[in-house]
Amino acid sequence: MSEGTLYDKVWDRHAVAELPTGQTQLFVGLHLVHEVTSPQAFGMLRERDLDVAYPERTHATVDHIVPTADQSRPYGDDAAEAMMAELEENVQEAGIDFSHPGTGNQGIVHVVGPEQGLTQPGMTIVCGDSHTATHGAFGALAFGIGTSQIRDVLATGTVAMEKQQVRRIEVTGELDDGVTAKDVILELIRRLGTDGGVGYVYEYGGEAIESMDMAGRMSICNMSIEGGARAGYVNPDETTVEYLRGRDAVPEGDEFDELVEYWRSVRSDEDAAYDDVVEIDGSELEPTVTWGTTPGQGVGVTEPIPEPEDLPAEKRETARRAQEHMRVEPGETMEGYDIDVAFLGSCTNARLPDLRRAADVVEGREVHDDVRALVVPGSQRVKAAAEAEGLDETFREAGFDWRGAGCSMCLGMNPDQLEGDEACASSSNRNFVGRQGSKEGRTVLMSPEMVAAAAVRGEVTDVRDLEEVATV
Numbered sequence: 001m002s003e004g005t006l007y008d009k010v011w012d013r014h015a016v017a018e019l020p021t022g023q024t025q026l027f028v029g030l031h032l033v034h035e036v037t038s039p040q041a042f043g044m045l046r047e048r049d050l051d052v053a054y055p056e057r058t059h060a061t062v063d064h065i066v067p068t069a070d071q072s073r074p075y076g077d078d079a080a081e082a083m084m085a086e087l088e089e090n091v092q093e094a095g096i097d098f099s100h101p102g103t104g105n106q107g108i109v110h111v112v113g114p115e116q117g118l119t120q121p122g123m124t125i126v127c128g129d130s131h132t133a134t135h136g137a138f139g140a141l142a143f144g145i146g147t148s149q150i151r152d153v154l155a156t157g158t159v160a161m162e163k164q165q166v167r168r169i170e171v172t173g174e175l176d177d178g179v180t181a182k183d184v185i186l187e188l189i190r191r192l193g194t195d196g197g198v199g200y201v202y203e204y205g206g207e208a209i210e211s212m213d214m215a216g217r218m219s220i221c222n223m224s225i226e227g228g229a230r231a232g233y234v235n236p237d238e239t240t241v242e243y244l245r246g247r248d249a250v251p252e253g254d255e256f257d258e259l260v261e262y263w264r265s266v267r268s269d270e271d272a273a274y275d276d277v278v279e280i281d282g283s284e285l286e287p288t289v290t291w292g293t294t295p296g297q298g299v300g301v302t303e304p305i306p307e308p309e310d311l312p313a314e315k316r317e318t319a320r321r322a323q324e325h326m327r328v329e330p331g332e333t334m335e336g337y338d339i340d341v342a343f344l345g346s347c348t349n350a351r352l353p354d355l356r357r358a359a360d361v362v363e364g365r366e367v368h369d370d371v372r373a374l375v376v377p378g379s380q381r382v383k384a385a386a387e388a389e390g391l392d393e394t395f396r397e398a399g400f401d402w403r404g405a406g407c408s409m410c411l412g413m414n415p416d417q418l419e420g421d422e423a424c425a426s427s428s429n430r431n432f433v434g435r436q437g438s439k440e441g442r443t444v445l446m447s448p449e450m451v452a453a454a455a456v457r458g459e460v461t462d463v464r465d466l467e468e469v470a471t472v
Contacts, residue, residue, distance in 0.1 A: 002166035004269035023160040029123035035087040037128030041150035042090040052094040054157040061099040068403035107379020107405040110134040110347040117247025121236035121263035133224040136233030137217035165275035171208040173283035178464040181216035182447035186288040189227040194296040197229030208282035215353040226295040290445040292322030342373035342455035346410040346428035350378030361452035367399030368458030374401040376408035412437030425454035
């Protein structure tokens with residue numbers, strides 16, 4: 001097993017007991033809740049006449065079901081309104097801080113936590129959402145949990161988990177212009193597969209990772225789960241410290257300096273032992289998109305779509321079905337693939353740097369006549385900051401619909417959905433059949449810059465072919 005890694009250090013410091021099941025009972029430093037997975041857990045507490053053990057370590061927001069075009073109450077969807085009302089009742093009764101739409105702080109849970117400074121290095125973080133791995137970008141151990149585990153965390157402040165192995169993902173070199181964090185993680189999942197990380201957490205490092213801003217690191221950690229890993233993280237460094245300095249939940253002065261010392265202490269040791277190491281030469285990567293119906297079915301934008309017969313035997317039938325659904329042919333490239341919708345948003349790519357880079361691509365251009373395009377900021381704070389910079393005007397002038405904060409078209413739990421067999425260029429994290437609201441719909445995952453390029457061309461386009469494209 002691994003030794004001296006951040007994973008080992010943080011795990012050991014939060015271990016409460018070893019359970020008869022072989023699991024470890026871990027103390028939870030931050031519990032994030034939203035409206036979809038928490039109602040049943042709160043109900044279980046009421047049935048047992050239990051209180052929330054650590055309301056001060058719990059934070060709530062609303063994201064999955066909240067509409068982005070019109071957020072006035074009551075919501076048009078009765079089920080969404082009921083879920084919102086129940087969350088409001090639960091957090092008020094428990095005394096939990098709630099970033100609701102009226103605060104100006106509402107947004108996707110994995111955007112809200114970092115931007116408010118709730119997410120910090122060396123913490124254990126859980127949430128009833130699979131993409132909780134996002135918070136690992138700060139050097140935290142962050143796990144998605146189920147409803148029964150949410151109940152346990154609310155009642156005890158702890159969660160039972162099995163320790164995993166640690167795989168070091170070393171991304172060397174410098175990424176070329178037009179190549180982003182999203183391309184790195186899509187390439188990794190393509191190489192290792194959607195189940196390649198089962199039994200592991202991923203530690204990301206190397207020159208390409210260390211040179212990324214926090215938004216890029218969050219994008220990579222966010223999609224660790226798509227590669228089968230239990231979590232993903234990046235060791236905290238000066239980029240992490242400067243991002244957190246001055247955030248709402250981060251202390252100042254001497255207390256901040258003491259925290260930074262702790263943050264640095266949990267970094268993996270220079271001689272840390274890993275269970276596995278995978279190296280990727282970042283300088284060889286190009287913009288990557290998916291051709292199929294899983295995040296692992298990806299390809300460089302100029303590379304041919306694979307022949308099913310050239311894939312491992314267990315992946316051939318899945319590839320055939322995916323190619324039939326997506327209407328693509330082996331040997332062709334994804335360049336020129338017609339799209340109907342362009343979606344900029346999700347917990348993977350809806351932060352301010354993501355929007356800036358996409359805006360650089362669309363500035364002075366117009367959305368293709370056959371495309372409906374929308375931008376959904378990851379939070380109300382991101383929206384306000386983007387508007388202060390005039391990014392909303394750039395998108396609107398190009399023909400994008402500028403929306404309120406929420407999960408939006410990442411998943412079909414709100415009014416933002418694909419219709420019929422529409423094809424969508426999406427900056428989100430999953431391209432499963434029906435994920436965006438239509439079983440006939442087709443989703444092509446890509447970076448925000450690539451979504452912007454597709455929106456103006458009306459087809460999957462190598463963003464490097466557009467003039468004056470901003471560098472990563």
